[in-house]
Amino acid sequence: MTTTIPQQPTPAGAEPGGALLEARGVIMRFGGLTAVRNVDLTVNKGEIVGLIGPNGAGKTTFFNCLTGLYVPTEGTVSYQGTVLPPKPHLVTKAGVARTFQNIRLFANMTVLENVLVGRHTRTKEGLLSAIVRGPGYHRAEAQSRARAMELLEFTGLADKAEHLARNLPYGEQRKLEIARALASEPGLLLLDEPTAGMNPQETRATEELVFAIRDQGIAVLVIEHDMRFIFNLCDRVAVLVQGEKLVEGSSDVVQNDERVIAAYLGEPFDATSQDDTAARETPGTDQAEGTTSEQENDR
Amino acid sequence: MHTLPQQLANGLFLGSMYGLIAIGYTMVYGIVQLINFAHGEIYMTGAFGALAIYTNLPSSLSIWAALPLMLIGGALVSVVIAVGAERLAYRPLRNAPRLAPLITAIGLSLALQQAVFNWYPDAKSGKRFPQLPGGPFHIGSVDVQSGDLFLLGAAVICMLALGIFVRSSRTGRAMQATAQDPDTAKLMGVDTNRIIIIAFAIGGFFAAVAGLASGLKYGQIQYNMGFQAGLKAFTAAVLGGIGNIYGAMLGGLVLGIAEACATAYIANVPGMEQFGGGAWAQVWAFVLLIVVLLVRPQGLLGERVADRA
Amino acid sequence: MTDLPIAAAEEAAAATAGHSTRRTAPFIPLPVTAARATTLAGAVITTASTFMSWTYTTDFPGDLTVSGYPGGLQVMTLIGALLTGVVALGTFGLKGLRWLNPARTNNGVLLLALATLGTTWYTVIDIAAKLGGFANLDPGGIVAFIGALVLFAGALALPLDRHPEEAADTEYYELGWFEQVTPVVRGYAWLREARLHHSELRVPDTRKLNPWLQRLVIVVVYALGLKILTFGLATDYSDIFIGYLIVVAIGVWGLSASGLIKQFQQLTQHNKRFAGTIGVITAIAYPFAQNNELWANLGVYVLIVATVALGLNIVVGLTGLLDLGYVAFLGVGAYTAALVSGSPFSIWSGTQFPFWAAALAGMIAACVFGVLIGAPTLRLRGDYLAIVTLGFGEIFRIVVRNLDGVSGPKVTNGPNGIAQIPDLSIFGYNLGDTHSVGSFTLGRFANYYLLMLVITVIVVLVFTRAADSRIGRSWIAIREDETAATAMGINGFRVKLVAFALGASLAGLAGTVFAHVTNSVVPDPYQFSGPVPPNSAFLLAAVVLGGMGTVSGPILGAALLYVIPQKLGFLSKYELFAFGIALILIMRFRPEGIIPNRRRQLEFHEDDAPAPGNRPMGDDTVPATTAGA
Structure with a gap:
């Protein structure tokens, strides 16, 4: 099926249908703490790539670097051959949309309005046209609404369009976040733990949803803890440990890689007999990746 | 009179006062991320508290004997108001949207100011404040009033004491921990509510010291003195890096000196002849605030403050 | 029991x-x-x-x-x-x-x-x-x-x-x-249960x-x-x-x-246009129903403070930015209009702009100041904006006082202000004169009332249309969660600046009429808190009391806060004190104000939020941004 794709130094964009997102040598330091160390990652068109790693491995920090929420200390992130500016709104405009680990919906807006906000970069109407309300405005607004409703149909939330986002059950809030991100018409969707806190049925539904998104030609990069979910879903998986990329490859390769098992899966059973790599791995805290000072103290 | 050393000295005294008030802003902000708009009013009530004690003392008592009592009275008023505000107005809103405590603070500021205006005897215009005898002293080319010396001395003592307290006491360390991460501090057994109360109390005490000192310095206090002073002190806190107590003092000094120098020398700049003098002092302080926010929003000693995830 | x-x-x-x-x-x-x-x-x-x-x-x-x-x-x-x-x-x-x-x-x-x-x-x-x-x-x-x-x-x-x-x-x-x-504890529990339940x-x-x-x-x-x-x-x-x-x-x-x-x-929601028209007609009827200059005067001032409060609501209620020097933008508009009004005390006493040009000039001037103040501060946390605008409000007054030819260049006549601003004349209709309409006579204040009503309607339209549009949604998104909003492609700084500048311009527009109604502009009304409205504390209290994020809230709030002290003269001494206490109490007990915005109400009362699927009725029909309009 899929094979390991090494980090070829081919410039992205030179090869149509090839690399969509290319992160090169991304380093993120917070004061004395290096949360992400020299990570390279490529996502190709139409691919689902997984990013796994123990708590505190720097996955979310890396995500934040990709989406411009953090300015990486070193390294570049390029999308379709152009370097992404480290501003979240420009990254979204360029075609990379994301969801958040802890759901960040506009809780007091309706479901439909949430998705409409996602359309922001793909619409132009400014203040003046909103006040004058010419025919162009009505057309654009109607188009936006139609597109938003399509997305709500796609995610199965259409009948709740007028509900307040905060009143949705947890699983539907996750779906709404995805619908909102899709509204910005991305070429690449970044999902930060989309099944966190979900039951098995919901997880399976999310799996279906991600496949459906891929089938629409949108590449997906997903952070997840649920191994079964990741290995079912992804064409390729990268493992991040201690801010470094340990290994990257197909599900089989990663699943059978001893270092991964040691660092990630085997660790709790017998920490003392592990090799050098594993000994460096410390039990992760439950804090958000890479940003707490405990991490620093643990070393 | 208008020599550079004199202006620097004037700026130093003014700056000590701004710094003392700014401590209150910065400590509260550092711990609960709230700009306590009412802090200028707490400074004002401190001054009125001190004056109330003075007017009720036998007139035979010398000012030097009255001074400690005035300080205690002023501090009591300020601390009670500051802590009461925290307990009754701010604490219930700790998890409310950001706007709510800010609006509460504005309301509190208005209410305190108007309460003094309406109910403190004859406070509708300026109230005379006792002055320290002695002086002016001539140190080199610099004239210094005894009120100025009191202010400077009080500022130095307060800062040293605060520095030692924060660095070496258990509570001080708990305070630093709470400022870093309130939730973790709570998990580590720090009573964060107590820490917040202490921050408000220290801020209130310093404001009362500043209030007393400003009364002694100018010989007059007013019900609306807190507004301008609060604004300046906040500027000082931002200038130094909000959340940083040393920054607050440094910011106060820089602002005070900048203001004194701008008042004295801006008129000498070609084309700016009409913008010198005391009438424009506030304006230059404000311009300085805008420039700092543009150039170095984190302040002189602060860390990055831009709103990021 | x-x-x-x-x-x-x-x-x-x-x-x-x-x-x-x-x-x-x-x-x-x-x-x-x-x-x-x-x-x-x-x-x-x-x-x-x-x-x-x-x-x-x-x-x-x-x-x-x-x-x-x-x-x-x-x-x-x-x-x-x-x-x-x-x-x-x-x-x-x-x-x-x-x-x-x-x-x-x-x-x-x-x-x-x-x-x-x-x-x-x-x-x-x-x-x-x-x-x-x-x-x-x-x-x-x-x-x-x-x-x-x-x-x-x-x-x-x-x-x-x-x-x-x-x-x-x-x-x-x-x-x-x-x-x-x-x-x-027992007594408290009893009291809590004794409460009526209205939701x-x-x-x-x-x-x-x-x-x-x-x-x-x-x-x-x-x-x-x-x-x-x-x-x-x-x-x-x-x-x-x-x-x-x-x-x-x-x-x-x-x-x-x-x-x-x-x-x-519910009725007005289903007949929005009709209800709006009737509302405007009712407002037009006011000077006729109360055919008396005193009440027309009251009406003008209520409309002015209400309009300015509504402008402030765009900034505070929709976008969640606390602007404490808002009245300064009203002042910028008023002074601009005064300078080009042809008043003999203006430094350009020869120039007299027609009203539309003066209104435009006032709006543009206020907008420029809005951008100057907003640009450095809107990139930072919201609290900074609050204090910078507070400072700006104060500085505006000081600068205007100083530009008297003695302490500074002569522009505004200092504390004496610009007096003898001539009355407006629109299409030959002099607003200073008394006109007869049928059996009614419209005095000076009635004329200005009608002009101000036009401005109020414009501001209401701008507010509702902006709120329910791409830009308005992005304001609310910023208010709700700025990080998520930027991740959705919203340029937070720009969008906030637009809201801030729009708010400033609307205040400037109201200021141009204000200058003509009062015949003169002086520095003193434009301060944070003062004995007479409009001051920034008054406007903020009006918005907060009425209900943040709604159209009718600030209008109602401003009207109540203006009229009640006028009618109860003995209270006016304690007006500002009461504002202060009211702000504290409202934030503590009813942060959504008299007329709650559906969204805001939920946001402030997290604990009481209805469980999923158990929404209050009427939600399906009421567009959130105009609830209570």
């Missing part, structure tokens, strides 16, 4: 079918029939008493000595008693009267009875206090006193919607140390009504509103005004509790 006879409970449950979560209990345990009889008897007695003489002398404000028809404060009692009786009949389930109480609850009856009791007892006690003892009461006064009490007692015995009982082990952190004292008002769908009937209702309600307003303004004595305030304030609360106001809102 909380015991309820079983029959009554069943009946109450039947009357409120479908409200399974509702707990109903009367305060006074009486059979429901007895309670209803008492209520009606009270209403009849009280009504009858207003046709009797209450006191023998005409010394008391309003003539209460006449038998046969009510006068002065008796009118308040009469209205209160009639309303209570009628709404009570609505709850009794009589066919044809049910519409009077669409929410099918007695809470409204209790509140209306309270309003009646309040105004009646206020009157009786005021008579005794003013004239020196209860001996000055005629029998009518005593009948009224007792009748109102009977009415209120009857209402207390009706099954009322009450707060659900709390679990025995509920912990009350808000009591602090007193949590150790059992009697205090979840379900009202029937009005769309089934004949459309013409719907429109008729709207017209009648607006006309009634205008009548009530002018009646209140025309009261000559503060005694009568206080009685009026009691009836109106508690009465409106009662009508809202009985669902009538929600029902009416």
Whole structure:
């Protein structure tokens, strides 16, 4: 099926249908703490790539670097051959949309309005046209609404369009976040733990949803803890440990890689007999990746 | 009179006062991320508290004997108001949207100011404040009033004491921990509510010291003195890096000196002849605030403050 | 106290079918029939008493000595008693009267009875206090006193919607140390349960009504509103005004509790354009209905402060940016207009712009200042904006004072300001002159009232249209979660700057009219807090009191805050103090203001948010951004 794709130094964009997102040598330091160390990652068109790693491995920090929420200390992130500016709104405009680990919906807006906000970069109407309300405005607004409703149909939330986002059950809030991100018409969707806190049925539904998104030609990069979910879903998986990329490859390769098992899966059973790599791995805290000072103290 | 050393000295005294008030802003902000708009009013009530004690003392008592009592009275008023505000107005809103405590603070500021205006005897215009005898002293080319010396001395003592307290006491360390991460501090057994109360109390005490000192310095206090002073002190806190107590003092000094120098020398700049003098002092302080926010929003000693995830 | 006879409970449950979560209990345990009889008897007695003489002398404000028809404060009692009786009949389930109480609850009856009791007892006690003892009461006064009490007692015995009982082990952190004292905790728990419970008002769908009937209702309600307003303004004595305030304030609360106001809102939502037009026509009718320069003057100032408060609401309510120097933008507009007005005190005394050009200039000048202030601060945390705008408001006044030719360059004439601003003339219609329209005469203030009304309508349109658009959604998104908003592609800084500059421009626009209405501009009104509106504290209080993020909230808030101190002269000394306390109390107990924005209400009361799938009715029909419009 899929094979390991090494980090070829081919410039992205030179090869149509090839690399969509290319992160090169991304380093993120917070004061004395290096949360992400020299990570390279490529996502190709139409691919689902997984990013796994123990708590505190720097996955979310890396995500934040990709989406411009953090300015990486070193390294570049390029999308379709152009370097992404480290501003979240420009990254979204360029075609990379994301969801958040802890759901960040506009809780007091309706479901439909949430998705409409996602359309922001793909619409132009400014203040003046909103006040004058010419025919162009009505057309654009109607188009936006139609597109938003399509997305709500796609995610199965259409009948709740007028509900307040905060009143949705947890699983539907996750779906709404995805619908909102899709509204910005991305070429690449970044999902930060989309099944966190979900039951098995919901997880399976999310799996279906991600496949459906891929089938629409949108590449997906997903952070997840649920191994079964990741290995079912992804064409390729990268493992991040201690801010470094340990290994990257197909599900089989990663699943059978001893270092991964040691660092990630085997660790709790017998920490003392592990090799050098594993000994460096410390039990992760439950804090958000890479940003707490405990991490620093643990070393 | 208008020599550079004199202006620097004037700026130093003014700056000590701004710094003392700014401590209150910065400590509260550092711990609960709230700009306590009412802090200028707490400074004002401190001054009125001190004056109330003075007017009720036998007139035979010398000012030097009255001074400690005035300080205690002023501090009591300020601390009670500051802590009461925290307990009754701010604490219930700790998890409310950001706007709510800010609006509460504005309301509190208005209410305190108007309460003094309406109910403190004859406070509708300026109230005379006792002055320290002695002086002016001539140190080199610099004239210094005894009120100025009191202010400077009080500022130095307060800062040293605060520095030692924060660095070496258990509570001080708990305070630093709470400022870093309130939730973790709570998990580590720090009573964060107590820490917040202490921050408000220290801020209130310093404001009362500043209030007393400003009364002694100018010989007059007013019900609306807190507004301008609060604004300046906040500027000082931002200038130094909000959340940083040393920054607050440094910011106060820089602002005070900048203001004194701008008042004295801006008129000498070609084309700016009409913008010198005391009438424009506030304006230059404000311009300085805008420039700092543009150039170095984190302040002189602060860390990055831009709103990021 | 909380015991309820079983029959009554069943009946109450039947009357409120479908409200399974509702707990109903009367305060006074009486059979429901007895309670209803008492209520009606009270209403009849009280009504009858207003046709009797209450006191023998005409010394008391309003003539209460006449038998046969009510006068002065008796009118308040009469209205209160009639309303209570009628709404009570609505709850009794009589066919044809049910519409009077669409929410099918007695809470409204209790509140209306309270309003009646309040105004009646206020009157009786005021008579005794003013004239020196209860001996000055005629029998009518005593009948009224007792009748109102009977009415209120009857209402207390009706099954009322009450707060659900709390679990025995509920912990009350808000009591602090007193949590150790059992009697205090018990008492507190009792008080909490004694509260009336008003949420979840379900009202029937009005769309089934004949459309013409719907429109008729709207017209009648607006006309009634205008009548009530002018009646209140025309009261000559503060005694009568206080009685009026009691009836109106508690009465409106009662009508809202009985669902009538929600029902009416539903009507206006379905007939938005019609309701808006009628609203404007009603506002135009005001100077004709109250054909008196004094009230036209009041109307102009209310419109000015209301418009400016509405502009501030874009910044504070929609975008969540606290602007504490907003009045300075009004000042920029006013000074700009004054400078180009042709006033002999302007440095450009020769130039006289036509009004449209002056208005444009005022808007542009205010917008430029908005950008200058916003650009450095909007990139930072919101708190910085608050303090910088506070500083700007203060600096504006100082600069304007200093630009007098002595302390600084001569531009604004310093503290003396720019006087003798000529009246506006639009298409040859001089707003300073008195004009006759039919049998009405429109004086200077009436003219300016009509001009200001145009500006208010423009600002309302800008507000509603902007709020319900791409840009408005991005403002609200920023307010809700700025990080998520930027991750959705919103350029936070730019969008906030647009809101800030728009708010500033609208204030500038209002300022241009303000300069002409007052004939002169001086620095003093433009400060953070001051004895006369508009000052920034006043405007903020108006927005917060009325309801952040709504259209009608700030207008109502500004009108109340402006009119009440005007009518109650003795209060004006403590006005600012009251504003301060009000801000604190509102933030603590009703942060969504008088007219809640649906969103805001949920945001501020996280704990009370309805469970999923159990949304309050009417949500499907009310677009969030214009709720309450």
